[in-house]
Amino acid sequence: MESLHATHLGKRYGRRAALTDVTLTVPAGRIVGLVGPNGAGKSTFLQLVCGLLSPTTGALRVLGAPPAADAKHLARVGFVAQDAPVYPTLSVADHLRLGARLNPRWDPDLAERRIAAIGVEPGRKAGRLSGGQRAQLALALAVAKRPELLILDEPAAALDPLARVEFLDHLRDSVTELAASAVLSSHLLSDVERVCDHLIVLADGRVRLAGDVRDLLRDGPHASLEELVLGSLR
Numbered sequence: 001m002e003s004l005h006a007t008h009l010g011k012r013y014g015r016r017a018a019l020t021d022v023t024l025t026v027p028a029g030r031i032v033g034l035v036g037p038n039g040a041g042k043s044t045f046l047q048l049v050c051g052l053l054s055p056t057t058g059a060l061r062v063l064g065a066p067p068a069a070d071a072k073h074l075a076r077v078g079f080v081a082q083d084a085p086v087y088p089t090l091s092v093a094d095h096l097r098l099g100a101r102l103n104p105r106w107d108p109d110l111a112e113r114r115i116a117a118i119g120v121e122p123g124r125k126a127g128r129l130s131g132g133q134r135a136q137l138a139l140a141l142a143v144a145k146r147p148e149l150l151i152l153d154e155p156a157a158a159l160d161p162l163a164r165v166e167f168l169d170h171l172r173d174s175v176t177e178l179a180a181s182a183v184l185s186s187h188l189l190s191d192v193e194r195v196c197d198h199l200i201v202l203a204d205g206r207v208r209l210a211g212d213v214r215d216l217l218r219d220g221p222h223a224s225l226e227e228l229v230l231g232s233l234r
């Protein structure tokens with residue numbers, strides 16, 4: 001089974017092309033690193049995957065169906081947006097109660113374990129959490145939906161190095177526990193190297209490189225993921 005399958009996918013905002021002729025397949029079970037310079041089209045691609053945007057051309061299938069095909073399909077995909085949005089006046093526990101009401105596959109034990117692992121008081125207002133704790137809360141909420149695919153748009157960008165490592169380790173553990181797939185956009189190649197086993201490099205809205213990291217390293221002249229990415233952008 002494939003988590004993502006795009007054929008000649010394109011997206012324009014008015015006359016500006018944000019994505020052009022994107023054709024790729026991601027097998028299920030991968031943690032995908034989506035990288036590329038500013039304006040490469042990463043957020044646009046992730047929003048297409050979540051069904052928040054519609055393609056201008058081409059087709060995209062997510063877990064075997066069009067993005068956000070119906071309520072059941074929506075429940076299979078978890079999304080952590082760029083600034084890890086939470087409701088500032090609601091407590092952490094309120095967020096978990098809301099999650100339980102809104103999501104048919106909600107796993108209360110998993111949610112509570114994730115919150116305990118972050119080490120925040122359930123009574124704390126989300127608006128009082130640090131950026132790192134907020135990102136961890138957003139991840140816990142997305143994971144407790146028990147999604148088959150987790151989408152994360154630069155989730156760790158604002159975190160200090162230690163918080164980032166903890167966040168990424170939680171992400172990897174969660175994906176393993178759920179036997180899920182994930183797509184993570186990041187500007188930090190060290191983050192991608194830490195957790196990702198599949199790579200998509202975008203530049204100017206086009207795919208420069210896509211595939212399993214192991215295969216790309218085995219078949220090419222590059223010795224590290226960083227060299228692979230930089231080599232594909234030159």
Ligand SMILES: Nc1ncnc2c1ncn2[C@@H]1O[C@H](COP(=O)(O)OP(=O)(O)OP(=O)(O)O)[C@@H](O)[C@H]1O
Nearest residue numbers: 013016017018036037038039040041042043044045
């Ligand atoms: N709502 C919008 N209206 C018009 N143009 C947009 C809109 N959103 C993005 N764009 C343009 O589409 C292109 C791709 O943007 P996108 O945000 O997908 O890139 P990105 O790779 O996520 O960038 P960054 O790394 O800076 O977050 C850019 O040229 C951007 O200016």
